[in-house]
Amino acid sequence: MAGQIFWEDVAIGLALPPLVKCPTTRQLVQYAGASGDFYEIHYDKDFAQQTGLGGVIIHGALKSAFLGQLVTDWAGPLGTLKRLSCQYRGMDYPNQPITARGIVTRKYQAGGEHLVDCTIWLENPAGENTTPGSATVVLPSRGSGVK
């Protein structure tokens, strides 16, 4: 299958293809509507600044969605995400590029599945890691007769 990564192709230290996002304030409003999270720090600059923030910030859940896309894009249509975890340590702001990155940290078999653990994170334009996390995916194995 073209574009599909297999467990055998993966080595510890392999970097996932980075995913660059540049959410706009419009997207934050859209995400507020989709998620029901209408906390004003995500769309009201005055309010955000009164709480000590530099401006409106990106919803944590939207940041985890970007990390989810990073991993599922890489795992391909035959990969399955088992676990996705991240911590919102630093603020991320709209209208600037943020980059989702990942590196393979472990490759193993368990319960008949071919598994890969990754360290994942978001990087702001200054190169700081604002959102450290980790993920586990099941990948297809060339030995298991994938159709």
Added chain:
Amino acid sequence: MPTRYGTLIAPPTFLRCMRAVQPELPFALPFERLLDGGSDWEYCQSVRAGDRITAVARVTDISERSGRIGLMIFIKTLITYRNQFDDIAATQTSTLIRY
């Protein structure tokens, strides 16, 4: 595009938008500000177009810490998402910070 699931499946954090009812704490907290601290998802079953999902949220831990922004209360909530077959589709542990 046809998938091995026979239909569309939801992106990983889609269930965050289910508007799970958050438990009310039986006491007031003297903090107005809040931050999302992070989330941990475990996936058991794919969520397919047409599934009926039930979300149940439970507070699992409350703790306090002091940091740069002063005293903070950490509230951990576990949300269990089940599908129409009563199978767990996913669980989500979220950490909310009140300060």
